[in-house]
Amino acid sequence: MRTRVITAVVALAIFLPIVFAGGIWIQILAAALAVIATSEIVLMRRTLLIDFGAILAMVGAAVMTLPPEFMSAIDAPVIMHRSTMLYIFVLLMLVHTVLTKNKFTFEDAGVFTLAMMYIGLGFNMFVQARFAGLGSLFFVLLIVWTTDSGAYMIGRKIGKHKLAPAISPNKTWEGSIGGTVSAVLVAAVYAYFVPLHYGWALMVLIAVVISIAGQFGDLIESALKRFYKVKDSGTILPGHGGILDRFDSMLIAFPVFYLLGCM
Structure with a gap:
């Protein structure tokens, strides 16, 4: 730790x-x-x-x-x-x-x-x-980081139903939903105070999509590691693994943010 x-x-x-x-x-x-x-x-x-x-x-x-x-x-x-x-x-x-x-x-x-x-x-x-703009960048980063943290903490606390056991055995539906709810709450507060591309209500809906997209990014990289039978993508970040391990969610979240016309 x-x-x-x-x-x-x-x-x-x-x-x-x-x-x-x-x-x-x-x-x-x-x-x-x-x-x-x-x-x-x-x-x-x-x-x-x-x-x-x-x-x-x-x-x-x-x-x-x-x-x-x-x-x-x-x-x-x-x-x-x-x-x-x-x-x-x-x-x-x-x-x-x-x-x-x-x-x-x-x-x-x-x-x-x-x-x-x-x-x-x-x-x-x-x-x-x-x-x-920094507002757009941190909107996505906050969603990704909050989803990850929320899913981990809530999954550990109440997680029982496996999300994708063949790909990532530790992830649960409870953690996934909890992570998205946490991210949307943070995004709602952020969007209220920070001017973004669309109005507040639409940005909150987009936060839901970005949170889910980020989790798919995580699962995609987990599938890749499972296929190649490795625990981490690399060792450049001690205690965290590789660059792919840290940016996997963002590699999907940012393109989806772009496709939604937010930048």
Whole structure:
């Protein structure tokens, strides 16, 4: 527990100033986190980080974090636009399957392509939320953090009915519902005082959706770890696991927030 607390304090001491600073700093943070998170999937798949396919996946995830306007702003040629580069990375991975004589397989290319999009675009939406304003960013963060804490505490106290035993045996329906109720209450108070994209009532409804989306993000990463038979995605955060372990909910919550037209 002491290790978890120390890690959390140090991580927040680094994370929050960058979030408040915004601009290029949050873009660098997002790209770095995307690279590390992608490397965790590479290692789960027991592929060397120096493998050409792995390097493409990590670089691709970093590129996916860039806002669409970035390449236009620097007047980059079409070949350097984000969607074009993603396609180039995929093509290079497919060529890599031939050059390695299937030591790097079509399945590897598929997993790494999905990782690039899942992680890179997830962190991209995190950056976009910051560009939309601190109010929007912290609305999602508070929902995710409160859902996680509420689900853990309420689940431990009264949880009896398993939510997804084949994926995450410790999660319960009571904890899940309790986490969402806790998050919605916090979000309702927050939205009352902080101006957001929509009116108060609609933002409260959106808080319900974001809370559920965040829990699916958690379960998605749990399914990934269960498939690869690992306890944590990594060890970079002592007592907490890897970057994917800490940002799994956000990688789904922020894109859903974006799709709901909130930024």
